[in-house]
Amino acid sequence: MALKGFDHLVVxxxxxxxxxxxxRDGLGLELERTDESEALGIKQAFFQxxxxxxxxxxxxxxPDSAVGRALEKRGEGIHTVAMEVDDLEGTVSAMRDAGMQLIGEGxxxxxxxxxxxxxxxxxxxxxx
Amino acid sequence: MALKGFDHLVVxxxxxxxxxxxxRDGLGLELERTDESEALGIKQAFFQxxxxxxxxxxxxxxPDSAVGRALEKRGEGIHTVAMEVDDLEGTVSAMRDAGMQLIGEGxxxxxxxxxxxxxxxxxxxxxx
Structure with missing residues (x-):
């Protein structure tokens, strides 16, 4: 089990x-693509x-999406930190055994x- | 000017x-070292x-340190996202020109x- 490193941030x-x-213009990042998810109720932009x-x-x-509710409650800022793992199943299992509360298992x-x-x-x- | 990638997170x-x-025990990260800064009014632990x-x-x-005040105001969570840059001076200059508000320049x-x-x-x- 191990978190290997940073994969991406969701803001x-x-x-x-x-x-x-x-x-793009302020921080100088390269806009790779934009997308929209009706299921999640969000627009997205990706910067490689x-x-x-x-x-x-x-x-x-x-506004009733998870992102909409988080925006209402906590304002703009970091939504998710995504970290890379080698062995998802083993990591999840070890974290569960250590008492971590997991979301979306399986x-x-x-x-x-x-x-x-x-x-x-x-x-x-x-x-x- | 460019942000190259993620360097570290401060929580x-x-x-x-x-x-x-x-x-260490819940997420399975390796504790590299601990430290304390009287100047900043904080204890630190680093996980490689x-x-x-x-x-x-x-x-x-x-409690009157920057971290203490942020904790009081916003609770636990991400304090800083640190990103690696190739050319600090050039990046700072370009961001300033783009209207970004910088802290600690120089x-x-x-x-x-x-x-x-x-x-x-x-x-x-x-x-x-």
Missing amino acids: RVKDIEAGIATY LPGGGFIEIVAPTD GPQVFVHPKSTHGILLQLTPRS | RVKDIEAGIATY LPGGGFIEIVAPTD GPQVFVHPKSTHGILLQLTPRS
């Missing part, structure tokens, strides 16, 4: 166009980092609850 | 021993990631203000 923003302007990994910004299209996206990490929604991303 | 916790227990980069947890020893630690990044205190870390 919650109010407005996707304003977010793109900041991350030259050294590996990426930053994703998300803005709600539905599904495509597994997270450690912020209550278990001192305030970070930690996504476990299998090495691609 | 704000109430109690350094509880934080160490979580990150096998794939590169690290996670630092910080707990205030002084000093050993340069940050982009959360107001300029949609809620992230972004540290610019020269490639070591």
Whole structure:
């Protein structure tokens, strides 16, 4: 079991166009692509980092989506820290045994609850 | 000018021993060292990631320290995202020209203000 390193950050923003302007023009990152998920109620923009990994910004299209509710409650800022793992199943199993509260076990996206990490929604991303 | 990739995360916790227990025993990270800064009013613990980069947890020893005040105001969670840059001076200059609000320019630690990044205190870390 091990977290290998950082994979990506997800940043919650109010407005996707304003977010793109900041991350592309202000911070100088390369906008790789934009997307929209009706299921999740969000617009997304992805910025690839030259050294590996990426930053994703998300803005709600539905105020009742998870991102919309988090924005309402906590404002703009980091939504998720995604870390790369070698062995997802083994890592999840070891964390569960250690008493960590997991979200989405068995599904495509597994997270450690912020209550278990001192305030970070930690996504476990299998090495691609 | 460019942000190259993730260097480290700083996580704000109430109690350094509880934080160490979580990150070492719960998440399975390797505790590399602990430290204390009287100047900053914090205790620190550093966890090296096998794939590169690290996670630092910080707990205030002084409630009036920057970390102590942030903990009081916003609770536990991410304090800083540190990203690696190739050319600190050029990056700072380009970001300033793009209207980003910088903190600590010319000093050993340069940050982009959360107001300029949609809620992230972004540290610019020269490639070591």
